[in-house]
Every structure is written in structure tokens, then in C-alpha cells.
Amino acid sequence: MVNRQRMVDLLQQMTLEEKIAQLLQLAAPFYDGADSDGVITGPMKELGITExxxxxxxxxxGLAGAEKIKHIQQMHLKNNRLGIPLLFxxxxxxxxxxxxxxxxxIGCSWDLELAEKSAEVAAKEAAVSGVHVTFAPMVDLVRDPRWGRVMESTGEDPYLNSMFARAFVRGFQGDDLTNDRHRVxxxxxxxxxxxxxxxxxxYxxxxxxxxxxxxxxxxxxxAALDEGCEMVMTSFNTVDGIPATANSKLMRDLLRDEWGFDGVLISDWAAIKELIPHGVAANEEEAAYKAIQAGVDIEMMTSTYVHHMPxxxxxxxxxxALIDEAVLRVLQLKDKLGLFDNPLRGADPEAEREVVFCEExxxxxxxxxxxxxVLLKNEEGLLPLQPSSRIALIGPFAKSSDILGNWSWTGVKDDAVRLDQALLAKVPDSLVxxxxxxxxxxxTxxxxxxxxxxxxxADxxxxxxxxxxxxxxxxGCRADIKLPQAQLELIARLxxxxxxxxxxLFNGRPLDLHGVYDQVDAVLEAWYPGSEGGAAIADILYGDVNPSGRLTMSFPYSVGQVPVYYNHFNTGRPHDPKDVDARYVSxxxxxxxxxxxxxxxxxxYTTFVYGELVLSDEIMTVDRPLRVEVTVTNTGELAGEEVVQLYVRDxxxxxxxxxxELKDFAKVSLEPGESRKVTFTIMEEQLRYHHADLQFTSxxxxxxxxxxxxxxxxxxCRFHFVR
Incomplete structure (x- = not known):
């Protein structure tokens, strides 16, 4: 619980220089006791600031490690006139x-509970290692697989992204940030x-x-803010011709005034100074002016506030008063995290040794x-593999530990379970x-x-x-999103x-799979699967786990289609795929x-059959929602999990x-031969959209x-909505 008056009293004791410095965020190299393993996510420039x-x-x-952070925090408190702790x-x-x-x-799991658990685990390991805030979740909707950062998103659908955003925030923050020191x-x-x-x-x-x-x-x-997310980070890009970091309409009018967000707004790395090359600021002074006017509280890794705000x-x-409101928001977050009463918070070397990378x-x-x-192809039921089959494991990822993916800066590649290790743990060496x-x-x-x-x-x-x-x-953006030619040649020759x-496949984006999908008998999309990736893949290859992942981003037929996504508009001249000779269509x-x-x-590895779709009525009203029922049957020989998806078109x-448009989904586990009725309810709220006047209604x-x-x-099935 935040003691606002206590923070106001503290603010009143601060000099202008001290207040402005509270709005500065610096990376690891600026702190005595930090070593070279701090993460650097942008260009390091001379900031021209004093000790x-x-x-x-x-x-x-970019700092982590209980002993390291305890040392830096203690030194900081010793040298800080008012004893205001650092946020890490x-x-x-x-x-x-x-x-x-x-x-x-994670998005492809369609498992919100497990996604929340993954964030909870990450928070616990980070917290005992001294971290207070994570720059996550990234909830940007993505439709272009050329963009390298699609790997950070959960996909192309706003509803599903919103559900995962909430799950991640719950996992990171829990219910009580002040007292639960295993959360961030x-x-x-x-x-x-x-x-x-x-x-x-x-960019x-x-x-x-x-x-x-x-x-x-x-x-x-x-959705993330409605779930209580404490901070927002500005994006590097323009919005309506104005870089987000200087966009008052976006940050003040929408985020602060319309949505009522009163948490901390932070720039991305050096984004305030980048207003100059963007062309909306002539110099650092103008950049600082525009950013503070837009409501940016913390300046990450540039020093325009420090140099020009006085x-x-x-x-x-x-x-x-703009500085005061920004500083107060920063102080209140520190207070909510309990840092004024316990500046070391969760940093605990003993717990760090027990918790981080533990078996659980x-x-x-x-x-x-x-x-x-996600199992993308499985001709003739090739998978799962027979335990007696002789296997040739071939390819650049056969023995690679580069399976953690980008943004895993504290992960250790050598600790990851490789695919070769996992296969050899399943079957005798003589078979692999x-x-x-x-x-x-x-x-070569x-x-x-x-x-x-x-x-x-091999068999x-x-x-x-x-x-x-x-x-x-x-x-990590790529114009050609096929596998590199050397690997396509390997497939063709084998x-x-x-x-x-x-x-x-180990990758961070949907790929153009020509030369793969059309050449092989089975395709398993493993993405970058993390520390236990090899073991999880082996579980699937040998049938110990039945794959249940479903794509949350479309795989293009060709990069020339991009952006290609499911929830697109029709045109006045829509194309019928059956009419192969049509020309004057889209x-x-x-x-x-x-x-x-x-x-x-x-x-x-099993098959699911959908029965008849049954609606509770042909007419839906505000007071009488529509019930949608379908019976799903596992018609195969193995237990499996189906993701039943509900879409609506106006x-x-x-x-x-x-x-x-995706409106709901249900994950259903079925034994062989088992049937289950799946029921959805469509509410009036789910039919709303933004009209030409931007009113959100149905x-x-x-x-x-x-x-x-x-x-x-x-x-x-069709239905009518009436008022």
C-alpha cells in the first residue's frame, strides 16, 4: 500500500536537481560493482553526467544478482542525501x-494458466536476484513476420493478445506487490x-x-493496465506522424486522461534523444521539452532531462509541477514495492541459490x-516415432544449445537441454x-x-x-524469411x-516454408523452446506428449503476401479461390x-470431429445472450487436447x-472415443466495435x-441481433 503523504513530504525535501535525477535511468556500466554481464539493448553514448x-x-x-544488487543499493543509499533507493x-x-x-x-500454447505460471516463475527468480521491475509483457499486435520482434508478441489477434497480457501481468505482479517479495x-x-x-x-x-x-x-x-500493470514503456515508432515519446495525444490525452493511468511512463532506450533524428526536435533541449510535456516520467539512457530541464x-x-508529478509517480512505485522500508527487498543470495533454475x-x-x-504436418502418421526405429538426427540444431531465443540474457545456453541429448535419453545410442x-x-x-x-x-x-x-x-528483421539456402539444399539432397x-524447426518468426513443407513428411514447429526445449521436443517426437499447440500467427505462402492475417477485410471484388481464371478481383x-x-x-496425433453447431436461438438481444454448443469427439486412438475456437462475423x-474475429476458445482434453459438449456464450459486448465516429458500440x-x-x-450458423 502506498503512503502518498509520506512520498509528498519526501518530494518537498528534494532539490530540483535531485528531482530531475530521479527521472534518469542508467545502465549497468555506470555503477561501481557492476560487471560486464549487464544487458545492453541500445547504443552506448557519452551522457556527460557527473558522479x-x-x-x-x-x-x-540491466543488472541482476543478489550480491551485486545489494552492494550497489547499499552504496547508493550511503551516497544519496535523502536515502532514496534505486529501482532495478x-x-x-x-x-x-x-x-x-x-x-x-507461449501464445501458441493457448494456455493462459500456464502462461501466468511462467511469468510467476520468472518473477520469483528475478526478485530473489534483486530485480524490481521487468520490461514485460510486450503486447504489440503483429502481422508482419519480417519484423524480428514478432518473437516477443503472442500473435496477430487482439482478443488473444489481451488475454495473455492479463495472464502475464498477474504472473509477474501477483496480488500484493508490497508484501510479496517474490513478485516484480x-x-x-x-x-x-x-x-x-x-x-x-x-524502429x-x-x-x-x-x-x-x-x-x-x-x-x-x-487489458494489461486493467489487470493493474504498474508501468508503460513508450515505443520507438511514430503514431500519426509523431514519435510516441513526444506524443501528447497518445500519452496525455489517451493514456493518462481517457484511461486514467497514473503509473510510471518510461521511454525506451535513448528514445527521447532520438526525437532529434526523427525530425520533431532540433536539439536535446527541445527533445526534453516535448517528452516531459507528453508525460514521459523516466528517461532511459540519455540525459536530456538532466542537462536541460533546469x-x-x-x-x-x-x-x-510536471517534474513533481513525474517524480511522485516514481517515488510511489518505489513505496509500493516496499523499498523505503526494505531497500534490498527480495535480493537474497541464499534464496537465489535455491530458487534460480531449480528443478521445479x-x-x-x-x-x-x-x-x-505446433505440429504443422504429419503425412502417413510418421510421428510419433517408433522406439525401435533407427534415427538419423541431422542439421545445425542437432547438437545446438542456441535454443533459448533472443531476450534471454540471464539464461545460459550450455544449461539448455539439447535435442541430441534428449533423444539419447529416450532410446539406445545404437539407434541414433x-x-x-x-x-x-x-x-560443405x-x-x-x-x-x-x-x-x-536410418529408418x-x-x-x-x-x-x-x-x-x-x-x-533481427529479415526481408527473406525462408530458411537459409544451405539448409534448403540439405533437405533437397537428403x-x-x-x-x-x-x-x-527452431525459429523466432513464422517462416516461408517453401523447400521444407513441400519436401518433408512431417514438420514440428518448436520455435525457440527454452531451457528444457530438447527434452520437450523428444517427448513429442516419441509420443510421450501429444502436441496441442496452435498457431497464433499465420504462416505466409510467400513473403510477397505479407502482411497476411486471418481477420482481414473483404473487398468489393473478393476472389473465389475456386475461380482460377478470374482476373478483375482482388x-x-x-x-x-x-x-x-x-x-x-x-x-x-489423434483426430477430432465436430458435430452439429447448435444455437440457443436465432435471435439474440442485449438481455438474452446467445448460447453456442458443439460436440467434439476424439475419433483417434490416443488421448489428446483440442483447442475449440469460436469466431464471429458482422x-x-x-x-x-x-x-x-476470434471471440472465445476452450481447451478440451479427450480420451480416445470420448465426446464432450463445448458451450460458449456470446454477449452483446462481444459484438461491439469502433464505428466511424469512434463510438464503441454494437x-x-x-x-x-x-x-x-x-x-x-x-x-x-447465422443469427440476428436485435435491440
Whole structure:
């Protein structure tokens, strides 16, 4: 619980310089006792600040380790006139040292409870290691797989992203940040619409209508804040021609006034100074002025506030009240975290040794990794593998520990369970031959000779393929999203052996799978599965776990389709795929309009059949919601888990409405032969959208409800909504 008056009293004791310094965040290299393992997520520049300013700074980023943080905090308190503790923040994106699958993979689990648990585990490990705030969750809606940061998002759907945003915030923060010192404050990012960067190129321009912003890109941020998220981070991009960090309409009018957010707003790395190259500030002084006017409380890793705010206040350009409100928000967060009463908070070297990367946490990581894998293809029931089959494990990821993915800075690659280790733990060594086959981007004849020798003696070839982890993540954008040519050549040459081939993919984005999907017999999308990734994949390959993951981002047929997503609009000249000769319709001449694999898609080792879709009525009203029922039957021979998905289409709207919109889903576990009735309820609130005047309301009229295993393969019924 925050003692606001106590913080106001403290604020009144501070000099202007001390207040401004509270709004400065510095990285690890500025602190005595920090070593070189602090995370650096942007260009290091000379900030021109004094040791006194460092002693008065309000927060630090990229530091972890209980002993280290205790030392730095104690030194800071010794040198800080008013004894105001530092806030330690870090990018704990998908795990601290126990690394979970990348967020895009977690999204593919469709398991909100386990997602929350993964954040809880990450928070506990981070907290005992001294961290107070995580720069997560990243909830940017993504439709362009060229953008490297799609790996940080949970996908292309605003409803599902909102549900995961809430789950992550609950997991990180718990119910009582003040007293639960195994939790950390969450910082939702990047506000706003960073996922729409033009060309899928990081930091690039974003241009969209306010209606589109509100309809698709804002809901997940709002969901995180409704769940109590303590902080917001500005995005690097422009919104309506104004960089987010200087965007008063976005930060003051919408975030502060309309949504009522009174937590801490922090810039991304150096984003305030980057207002200059953006072209909305002529110099650092103007950049500082525009950022504080927009409501940015903490300046990360530039020093425009420190250098220019005193003069801006003295000249009357900036009201000191703006500084006071920003500092008060920072102090209140520190108080909510209990730092004034216990500046060391959760930092505990003994607990750190017991908790971090413990067996319990690794088991949860393994479960999440297995639930995140998506079976994309399985011809002739090749998977699961027979325990007696001779396997050739070939490819650059056969023995690679580079399976943690980007944003796993405290994770240790050498601690990750590799695929070769996991397979050899399942079956005798005599049944597994292992060869690299190729590098990520290069194949030599020696590589291939070794691969051929392993493959010739095998019953099944398992290819472990993918992207180096640096090929995705921040700054990891790619125009060509196929596997590197060396790996495609490896597939093509091994295909000539006419043996069954399974491809296991390690990557941070949806790929153009030409040269893979059409050449092999089975494809398992493993993403970057985290610390226990190899073990989870082996569990699936040998049938100890039945895959249940479903895509939350469409896989394009060609990069030329991008952006390609399920909830798109129709056109005045829609294309009928059955009419192959049609020309004057909205279509490509050389590729289909549809993605290779749609949103919600994923296979199982068993089969599910959907019965008739039954509605409680043909008419729905505000007071009489619509009940939707379908019976799902497991018609296979193995127990399995189906993700039953419900979509709705508004036939005629005030503005164009998507062909389908996800409104609900249910995960159903079924034994062989078992049937279960799945029931959904559609409420009036779920039919609302932003009209031309931006009013958020519903319309009477005709609707279509779809239920199925993915956004493409559905059964449907129609109903009318009347007032």
C-alpha cells in the first residue's frame, strides 16, 4: 500500500536537481560493482553526467544478482542525501535463468494458466536476484513476420493478445506487490502500435487510422493496465506522424486522461534523444521539452532531462509541477514495492541459490515448451516415432544449445537441454546417428558426407533446422524469411534418399516454408523452446506428449503476401479461390491469397470431429445472450487436447468488419472415443466495435458464428441481433 503523504513530504525535501535525477535511468556500466554481464539493448553514448548525478539517479537497468544488487543499493543509499533507493529494472521477457519458450511460442500454447505460471516463475527468480521491475509483457499486435520482434508478441489477434497480457501481468505482479517479495512490477510495452512498423523493419514508421489503432492495437495494452500493470514503456515508432515519446495525444490525452493511468511512463532506450533524428526536435533541449510535456516520467539512457530541464523550468517553458508529478509517480512505485522500508527487498543470495533454475521451475519450462510446439504436418502418421526405429538426427540444431531465443540474457545456453541429448535419453545410442549436416548458412561437402553416412543407415531422418537466435529479436528483421539456402539444399539432397523425413524447426518468426513443407513428411514447429526445449521436443517426437499447440500467427505462402492475417477485410471484388481464371478481383496471379497455414492451425496425433453447431436461438438481444454448443469427439486412438475456437462475423457494419474475429476458445482434453459438449456464450459486448465516429458500440443485424479447429476449418450458423 502506498503512503502518498509520506512520498509528498519526501518530494518537498528534494532539490530540483535531485528531482530531475530521479527521472534518469542508467545502465549497468555506470555503477561501481557492476560487471560486464549487464544487458545492453541500445547504443552506448557519452551522457556527460557527473558522479553526483549517478548517485542521485532514480533507477538502473540491466543488472541482476543478489550480491551485486545489494552492494550497489547499499552504496547508493550511503551516497544519496535523502536515502532514496534505486529501482532495478531488467528485460525479463520469457524467463530469468529458467528460460521458457519465446512469447510467440507461449501464445501458441493457448494456455493462459500456464502462461501466468511462467511469468510467476520468472518473477520469483528475478526478485530473489534483486530485480524490481521487468520490461514485460510486450503486447504489440503483429502481422508482419519480417519484423524480428514478432518473437516477443503472442500473435496477430487482439482478443488473444489481451488475454495473455492479463495472464502475464498477474504472473509477474501477483496480488500484493508490497508484501510479496517474490513478485516484480510489470511494464507493458511498446505503447503504441510498434508491431505495425513499415516493411517489418525495426524502429520504422507506423501510420494507421485512429479507428484501426483503437480496434486492433490498443486492446492488449488496455487489458494489461486493467489487470493493474504498474508501468508503460513508450515505443520507438511514430503514431500519426509523431514519435510516441513526444506524443501528447497518445500519452496525455489517451493514456493518462481517457484511461486514467497514473503509473510510471518510461521511454525506451535513448528514445527521447532520438526525437532529434526523427525530425520533431532540433536539439536535446527541445527533445526534453516535448517528452516531459507528453508525460514521459523516466528517461532511459540519455540525459536530456538532466542537462536541460533546469533551464527549461527557469525560463518558464516547463512548469516544475510536471517534474513533481513525474517524480511522485516514481517515488510511489518505489513505496509500493516496499523499498523505503526494505531497500534490498527480495535480493537474497541464499534464496537465489535455491530458487534460480531449480528443478521445479525447469519442469514447468518443459511443460510449457511441449505445449508450445505446433505440429504443422504429419503425412502417413510418421510421428510419433517408433522406439525401435533407427534415427538419423541431422542439421545445425542437432547438437545446438542456441535454443533459448533472443531476450534471454540471464539464461545460459550450455544449461539448455539439447535435442541430441534428449533423444539419447529416450532410446539406445545404437539407434541414433548424429551429424551436423550444415551450418546455419553454409554447407560443405564434408558436412554433407557426414550427413549422408548417418542417413543411409536410418529408418527415419530427423532434421533439426532453423534460424540463429540473432536472426530474430530486436534488430533481427529479415526481408527473406525462408530458411537459409544451405539448409534448403540439405533437405533437397537428403530427399533423394527416399526416406521419411521429419523437420523440427527452431525459429523466432513464422517462416516461408517453401523447400521444407513441400519436401518433408512431417514438420514440428518448436520455435525457440527454452531451457528444457530438447527434452520437450523428444517427448513429442516419441509420443510421450501429444502436441496441442496452435498457431497464433499465420504462416505466409510467400513473403510477397505479407502482411497476411486471418481477420482481414473483404473487398468489393473478393476472389473465389475456386475461380482460377478470374482476373478483375482482388488476388495475386502467382500465389494464393490465403496463407500456407492459418491462424489457429495445428495438428495432433489423434483426430477430432465436430458435430452439429447448435444455437440457443436465432435471435439474440442485449438481455438474452446467445448460447453456442458443439460436440467434439476424439475419433483417434490416443488421448489428446483440442483447442475449440469460436469466431464471429458482422455481416453489415457502420464500417467494414473482418471476415472472422476470434471471440472465445476452450481447451478440451479427450480420451480416445470420448465426446464432450463445448458451450460458449456470446454477449452483446462481444459484438461491439469502433464505428466511424469512434463510438464503441454494437449494431443490430445479421451475424455469422463459426466454430472449428482453426480460423479456416470451421462450421457455421447465422443469427440476428436485435435491440
Amino acid at each position: 553526483e548525478t549517478v548517485r542521485q539517479a532514480g533507477s538502473a537497468l 529494472m531488467a528485460d525479463i521477457i520469457h524467463g530469468f535463468k529458467t528460460i521458457f519458450p519465446i512469447p510467440l511460442a 512490477a510489470a511494464c507493458v510495452k511498446h505503447f503504441a502500435a510498434y508491431g505495425l512498423a513499415e516493411g517489418g523493419r525495426d 520504422n514508421t507506423v501510420d494507421l487510422s485512429e479507428r484501426q489503432l483503437r480496434e486492433y492495437y490498443l486492446p492488449a495494452y488496455k 533551464e527549461l523550468i527557469a525560463s518558464g517553458k516547463v512548469d516544475e 521451475h525447469r519442469n514447468i519450462s518443459r511443460e510449457m515448451a511441449a505445449k508450445s510446439c 546417428a548424429i551429424a551436423e549436416g550444415s551450418g546455419i548458412e553454409m554447407m 561437402e564434408e558436412h554433407y558426407s557426414e550427413a549422408l553416412s548417418a542417413a543411409e543407415q 527415419v531422418i530427423v532434421l533439426a533446422l532453423g534460424e540463429h537466435s540473432d536472426m530474430s529479436g530486436e534488430g 530427399k533423394q534418399l527416399h526416406k521419411p523425413i521429419v523437420a523440427v 488476388r495475386y496471379l502467382d500465389v494464393p491469397n490465403a496463407p500456407l497455414l492459418p491462424f489457429g492451425y495445428g495438428l495432433s 455481416i453489415s457494419g457502420d464500417v467494414v468488419r473482418p471476415l472472422k 449494431d443490430p443485424g445479421e451475424f455469422v458464428v463459426f466454430v472449428g479447429s482453426n480460423s479456416r476449418d470451421v462450421i457455421e
